[in-house]
Amino acid sequence: MATFIASGGRVWRKFVKTFPLGSNLSLKRSPTSALANGRLSSTSSENVLVSKDEKSGIATVRMNNPPVNSLNTALLLSLRSCFEELEKDKSCRALILTSNKPKVFCAGLDILELYQKSPDYVGQFWEKVQDMWLSLYGSRLVTMAAINGHSPAGGCLLSLACDYRIMAEGNFVIGLNETQLDLVAPFWLRQMMVDAIGYRQAEMALMVGALYPSNKALQLGLVDKLVPIEDVQTVAEEEVKNWLKIPDQARAITKMASRKPLLDELRKRKQEDIQTFRDETTRESVQLSIQQYLDKLKAKK
Numbered sequence: 001m002a003t004f005i006a007s008g009g010r011v012w013r014k015f016v017k018t019f020p021l022g023s024n025l026s027l028k029r030s031p032t033s034a035l036a037n038g039r040l041s042s043t044s045s046e047n048v049l050v051s052k053d054e055k056s057g058i059a060t061v062r063m064n065n066p067p068v069n070s071l072n073t074a075l076l077l078s079l080r081s082c083f084e085e086l087e088k089d090k091s092c093r094a095l096i097l098t099s100n101k102p103k104v105f106c107a108g109l110d111i112l113e114l115y116q117k118s119p120d121y122v123g124q125f126w127e128k129v130q131d132m133w134l135s136l137y138g139s140r141l142v143t144m145a146a147i148n149g150h151s152p153a154g155g156c157l158l159s160l161a162c163d164y165r166i167m168a169e170g171n172f173v174i175g176l177n178e179t180q181l182d183l184v185a186p187f188w189l190r191q192m193m194v195d196a197i198g199y200r201q202a203e204m205a206l207m208v209g210a211l212y213p214s215n216k217a218l219q220l221g222l223v224d225k226l227v228p229i230e231d232v233q234t235v236a237e238e239e240v241k242n243w244l245k246i247p248d249q250a251r252a253i254t255k256m257a258s259r260k261p262l263l264d265e266l267r268k269r270k271q272e273d274i275q276t277f278r279d280e281t282t283r284e285s286v287q288l289s290i291q292q293y294l295d296k297l298k299a300k301k
C-alpha cells in the first residue's frame with residue numbers, strides 16, 4: 001500500500017489551498033507505474049488529480065471530469081492553475097497529461113459552454129481556453145500527452161500543446177473536427193497542427209474537420225507513438241525519463257525559441273481572438289449547428 005503525502009512540499013500546500021482535498025486523495029496508480037518506485041506526492045481537486053514523483057520530478061496530471069473530460073470553465077481553471085503551480089515548483093521537471101478515465105482522453109470544449117450563452121460569457125470562456133493553452137504550450141517542463149482514449153478538438157489542442165504524444169492503439173480518434181460544428185479553429189491552434197503534420201495535410205484536415213483513428217494519426221505524425229492502452233502511462237514515463245537525460249536549461253531554452261513567436265502572437269492578438277470567438281460562436285447559424293451537433297451526440301445512444 002503506497003503512502004501518499006498530501007502536503008509534502010510548497011507546491012502541494014498551495015494546491016491544498018486552491019483545491020480542497022476531496023475523497024479521491026488516494027490516487028490510483030497503475031501497478032506497473034515506474035513512479036511506484038519513487039517518493040510520491042499527490043493532491044487532488046475534483047476535476048484534476050495530480051501526483052508527483054519527488055525523486056525524478058515527474059508530475060502526472062489526470063483529468064477527472066466525467067463522463068468525457070469536456071473542458072468546461074472549472075476544468076480549464078484547474079488545469080491552468082495546476083500547470084502554473086508545477087511550473088513554479090523548482091523540483092518539477094516534467095508533466096504527463098492524461099485522463100483518469102481510460103477510453104476518453106478529452107472530448108474537447110464543453111459544447112454546453114458555447115450553447116445559448118451571452119457574448120460576454122463565451123468571451124470570458126474563450127479567454128480561459130487561451131490562458132490554459134498559454135500555460136501549457138509555454139511551459140519550461142517536458143510535457144508529454146499520454147492519450148489514453150479519444151481526443152477530438154480541444155482534446156487534440158491539449159495534446160498538440162505538449163512536446164510529445166503517446167496514444168493508445170485501437171478504436172480511438174484524434175483530430176480537429178471544429179468545422180463539423182460550424183466552428184473555425186483559431187490561428188494558434190491551426191498553426192500547431194501545421195507544425196505537427198505539415199501544411200498540406202493540416203490544411204486538408206482542418207477544412208474537413210477530420211478525426212483520425214490512432215494508426216492514421218501516427219502515420220501523419222499527429223501522434224509520435226502508439227502503444228496498448230494499458231501501457232500508455234508506463235511508456236510515457238519511460239519516454240519522459242529519456243527526455244530528462246538532456247540538460248533542462250538547454251532543452252527549455254530551445255523549446256522557448258521555437259514556441260515564442262506563436263505565444264507572442266496570441267498574447268498580442270488576445271482581445272481580437274476573443275472578439276472573433278464571441279462573434280462567431282453566438283451567430284444564429286452557428287448556434288443552430290451546435291444544437292444539431294448536441295442532438296446528434298444524444299441520438300447516438
Ligand SMILES: CCCCCCCCC/C=C/C(=O)SCCNC(=O)CCNC(=O)[C@H](O)C(C)(C)COP(=O)(O)OP(=O)(O)OC[C@H]1O[C@@H](n2cnc3c(N)ncnc32)[C@H](O)[C@@H]1OP(=O)(O)O
Pocket residue numbers: 067068070104106107108109110111112150152153154155157177178181183184185186189276277280281297298300
Ligand atoms: C475563431 C472563431 C471560432 C473559434 C471556435 C474554435 C473552437 C476551437 C477549439 C475547440 C473546439 C471544441 O473542442 S468543440 C468540441 C468538439 N468535441 C467533439 O466533437 C466531441 C464530441 N464527443 C464525442 O465524440 C464522444 O462523446 C466521445 C468523446 C468520442 C466519447 O464517446 P462516448 O461514447 O464515450 O461518450 P458519449 O456517450 O458520446 O458522451 C457522454 C456524454 O457526454 C456528452 N458529451 C460528449 N462530448 C461532449 C462535449 N464536447 N461537450 C459537452 N458534452 C459532451 C454527450 O452528449 C453525452 O451526454 P449524455 O447523453 O447527456 O450522457
